[in-house]
Every structure is written in structure tokens, then in C-alpha cells.
Amino acid sequence: MDGEELTEQETALYDRQIRVWGADAQRRLSKSQILVYGMKGTVAEFCKNIVLAGVGSVTLVDDRVVTEEALSANFLIVPDENLYNGKTLAEVCCDSLKEFNPMVRVSVEKGDISTFGVEFFEKFDVVVISCCSLAKKKLINQKCRKSSKRLAFYAVECKGSCGEIFVDLQDYKYSKKKLEETIECQLEYPSFEEACSVPWRALPKRVSKLYFAMRVIERFEDVEGRNPGETSIADLPGVLKLRNELCETNSVNESQIPDSLLERLLVGTLEFPPVCAVIGGILGQEVIKAISGKGDPLKNFFFFDALDGKGLIEDISEPNT
Numbered sequence: 001m002d003g004e005e006l007t008e009q010e011t012a013l014y015d016r017q018i019r020v021w022g023a024d025a026q027r028r029l030s031k032s033q034i035l036v037y038g039m040k041g042t043v044a045e046f047c048k049n050i051v052l053a054g055v056g057s058v059t060l061v062d063d064r065v066v067t068e069e070a071l072s073a074n075f076l077i078v079p080d081e082n083l084y085n086g087k088t089l090a091e092v093c094c095d096s097l098k099e100f101n102p103m104v105r106v107s108v109e110k111g112d113i114s115t116f117g118v119e120f121f122e123k124f125d126v127v128v129i130s131c132c133s134l135a136k137k138k139l140i141n142q143k144c145r146k147s148s149k150r151l152a153f154y155a156v157e158c159k160g161s162c163g164e165i166f167v168d169l170q171d172y173k174y175s176k177k178k179l180e181e182t183i184e185c186q187l188e189y190p191s192f193e194e195a196c197s198v199p200w201r202a203l204p205k206r207v208s209k210l211y212f213a214m215r216v217i218e219r220f221e222d223v224e225g226r227n228p229g230e231t232s233i234a235d236l237p238g239v240l241k242l243r244n245e246l247c248e249t250n251s252v253n254e255s256q257i258p259d260s261l262l263e264r265l266l267v268g269t270l271e272f273p274p275v276c277a278v279i280g281g282i283l284g285q286e287v288i289k290a291i292s293g294k295g296d297p298l299k300n301f302f303f304f305d306a307l308d309g310k311g312l313i314e315d316i317s318e319p320n321t
Contacts, residue, residue, distance in 0.1 A: 005027060006023060006026060006027050006030060009103070010026070010030055010054065010103065011023075013054070013103065014026050014030075014054050017053065017054070021288075021292060021294060022294075025288075025291075025292035025293075025294055026054065028291050028292050028293070029053060029054050029055050029056075029288065029292065030054055030056055031056050032055045032056050032057075032126065032291045033055075033057050033059070033123060033124045033125050033126075034050060034055055034057065034058045034059070034125070034126045034128065034287070035061070035109075035121070035123075035124040035126070035128070036058060036059065036060050036061065036128045036129075037060075037061045037062065037127075037128070037129040037130065037131075037140075038061075038062055038129055038130030038131035038132065039062040039064075039070075039074065039076070039089040039090055039093045040070070040073065040074060040130055040131055040158065040271055040276075041072070041074045041075075041158065041271040041276035042073075042130065042156055042158040042163065042271060042275075042276040042279045042280050042283070043130045043156065043280070044073075044074045044075060044076045044093060044276070044280070045276050045277050045279070045280025045281065045284075046128065046156070046280040046283045046284050046287075047060075047076070047097055048076070048097070048100060048280075049280060049281060049283075049284030049285075050284050050287060050288070051097050051100045051101045051104045051106065052100055052101055053284070054101065054103065054104065055291070056104070057104065057105035057107070058097065058104060058105070058106045058107075059106075059107050059108070059109050060090040060093055060094050060106070060107070060108050060109070061090060061108070061109045061110075061111070061113050062088060062089040062090040062093075062131075063088050063089075063090065063110055063111070063112075064088065064089050065087075065088065065089070066084045066087070066089060066092055069270060070089060072270055072271065072273075073270070073272070073273050073276050075273075076092065076096040076097060077089075077093070078092070078096065088108070088110070090108045090109075090110075091108050094106050094107065094108050113129070113136075114136050114139055116143075117143075118143050118146045118147055121140075121143050121144055121151060122147045122148060122149060122151075124151065125151065125152065125291065126151070126153075126154070126287055126290065127140065127144050127152070127153050127154070128154045128155075128156065128283070128287070129153075129154070129155050129156075130155070130156050130157060130158075131157075131227075131228050131229070132155065132228060133221065133222060133227065133228060134219065134221070134222040135222065137155050137166075137192050138191075138192055138193045140153070141153050141155070141191050141192045141193065142191065142193070144168070145168075145170065145191060150169075150170050150171065151170075152167075152168075152169050152287065152291075153167070153168040153169075153192075154166065154167055154168075154283060154286070154287065155192060156279060156283055157214070157228070158271045158272070158275055158276055158279055159214075159217075159229070159264075159265045159268045159269065159271075160264060160265065160267065160268015160269070160271070160272055160275075161264065161268060161272050161275055161305060161306035161307055162214075162264065162265060162268065162275070162303070162304065162305050162306070163275050163276075163279035163303070163304045164210065164211075164214050164301065164302070164303055164304075165279065165282060165283055165286070165298070165301065165302040166192055166195070166300060167189065167286060167297065167298050167299065167300045167301075167302075168190070168192060168300065169187065169189045169290055169297060169299075170188075170189055171186070171187075171188055171189075172186065172189065172290070172297065173185070173186045173293070174186075174187075174289075174293045174294065174295070174296075174297065175293060175294060176294070176295060185296075187297065187299055189299060189300055189317070190300065190316075190317040194317070194318070195300060195301070195317055196215065196316075198316055198317065198318060199250060200212065200246075200250035200251075200252045200256075201250050201251040201252060203316065205256075207314055207316070208301075208303045208312045208314055209257060209258065210261070210303040210305060210312075211303065211316065212256050213257050213258075213261045213262055213265055214265070215246075216239060216242060216243045216246060216257060216262065217231065217239065217262070217265050217266070219242060220235065220238065220239050220242050224238070229269045230269075231266045231269060232266060232269070233263065233266055233267050235266055236259075236262065236263055236266055239262050239266060240259060240262065243257050243262065264307075272306065274306065275304065275306050278304055278306075278311070279304055282298075282302060282304070282311070286298050286302075298313055299313070299315050299317075300314075300316060300317060301313070301314045301315075301316050
């Protein structure tokens with residue numbers, strides 16, 4: 001991301017942002033390459049934010065066709081069947097994103113992202129995925145970690161009124177201002193698999209109930225061979241049974257994962273636009289931090305529940321990480 005200076009056109013267009021985070025941060029942004037998989041409402045909000053911020057390029061991957069469900073929360077899809085008929089979700093969203101900022105290169109990559117090799121991911125600086133199974137999240141995160149350069153990895157999910165962001169910046173160095181001086185900081189991040197392998201009984205009792213609930217739903221989808229979001233209230237008995245088994249195995253009280261919360265996650269398979277805006281906004285902010293190297297990054301989970309309006313950051317990692 002190092003190299004060329006900002007052009008006169010970029011300096012004029014991003015003048016206000018440069019005054020906030022500086023020319024060097026904007027230069028890093030303008031040279032960054034972002035890969036995005038899973039064009040749902042939350043991801044659409046994120047893409048809009050980083051395109052307006054002025055990243056170098058955004059590559060979209062999503063070969064699914066446009067459905068009524070997609071129209072419910074993804075504002076990048078024009079509500080005119082003649083304009084998206086025969087196009088994939090990525091292609092439709094690509095057309096809309098280009099209009100937000102013509103200085104950002106937006107393109108589409110076709111294919112199953114889980115089959116892409118490490119060399120494909122090495123072309124990017126940031127990888128953001130959504131709508132992924134448990135196995136796919138682990139696989140893509142592992143490929144990012146095998147890259148010859150450090151890649152920032154994010155997994156985001158939104159279920160009804162609830163949302164989750166996972167962050168893996170690996171060995172990350174950044175700077176922050178404290179009073180009149182600049183302090184250099186360093187954080188070590190676990191992979192998604194390592195974070196999810198931390199025994200529940202080793203976590204503080206105050207950990208967000210959403211963390212446990214999301215893992216239960218994720219595990220249920222994996223065991224049942226379902227795609228993300230392919231659940232309904234009819235699955236509640238099976239989900240509760242799995243919850244009880246996981247709580248017994250991990251020596252955790254079942255009250256940590258209330259029936260009511262699991263029910264909400266099962267029913268809320270559609271995204272709620274206001275929650276998409278919140279999660280997409282936080283995700284955009286975190287990606288900008290990671291690229292610019294300025295400001296305290298999130299480590300390593302963020303949870304939001306519109307029911308109480310709270311956003312919580314949880315560090316789910318081994319004590320020495």
C-alpha cells in the first residue's frame with residue numbers, strides 16, 4: 001500500500017477526510033485492494049462506506065441471483081427486474097457501487113470463493129466475508145493466514161435484530177495519539193478457528209450471550225448441512241438440544257444462552273436494515289483503521305443487539321494471545 005502520492009483530483013475529492021485522518025492515511029486507503037464475499041444488506045452498507053472513503057479497489061464475489069429476500073435489505077439492488085434480470089448479486093451491486101465514487105475501481109470475480117487458492121487472496125489487503133458456513137469461514141481465514149503478506153480478515157453476520165463481526169489482523173502494529181505524543185502499539189490476533197476453540201468455561205461470565213448463541217446456530221447449521229440462514233422456528237427443538245449438549249460439554253449454565261435469544265436468531269433470518277447500517281458502519285470504520293494503521297482496532301468480536309441498542313466488544317482468545 002506504500003508508493004504513489006495522492007493525485008490532485010484525489011486530494012480535492014477527499015479534502016475533508018484528509019483533514020480528519022491525514023494525507024498518509026488517505027494515501028494508504030487509495031492504494032488498498034478489498035475483496036468482499038456475500039452481498040447481503042450489511043455488506044452493501046459496508047461497501048458503500050469504503051467506496052465513499054476512497055479505497056483503491058473493491059472486488060465482489062457472489063454468484064447468487066437476486067431474490068425477494070435480497071431486495072428487503074440491500075439498497076444497492078435497483079427494484080426493477082429488467083435491470084437485474086439475468087445478473088448475479090455481485091454484478092448488480094457492482095453497477096450501483098460504481099456510481100458512488102468513480103475513482104474507486106469496482107469489479108466482479110466469479111466462482112466459488114472456497115476453491116480460490118492462496119495466491120488469489122494475496123492480491124488483496126483486506127478480505128471481508130458474509131453468508132458463510134462455519135467450515136468456509138475457517139477455510140478462507142486459513143488461506144488468508146498462509147499468504148506471504150499480512151491480510152486483514154473480517155467475517156460479518158446479521159440475523160434480524162442482531163449482528164456480529166469477527167476480526168483477524170494477525171500480528172498487527174499501529175499507532176495512536178495519547179495527549180501530545182504518538183504511541184506505537186502491537187496486538188496478536190487468533191484465527192477464527194482458534195478463537196472458537198477457546199473453552200467456554202475459560203471465558204468470563206460477562207461475555208455476551210450473543211457470542212454463545214451465534215456459535216450454537218452456526219454449529220447447528222453445520223451439523224444439519226444447512227446454508228447460513230436456512231433455519232426457522234421449526235428448528236428450535238433441535239437447536240435447544242444442541243445448546244444443552246454444548247453447555248454440558250463446556251460446563252456452562254444454559255442460562256448463558258436463553259431460549260428467547262435462540263428463538264430470535266432462528267426467526268430473524270432476514271436482515272433488519274437499521275441493524276445493517278450499524279454493523280456495516282462499524283465494519284467500515286474498522287477496515288479504515290486497519291488500512292491506515294491509526295486508532296485502536298477492534299479485538300476480536302463485536303456484537304450488536306437492537307433490542308437493547310448495545311454494542312459490545314469481546315476479546316475471545318487464549319490468555320497469552
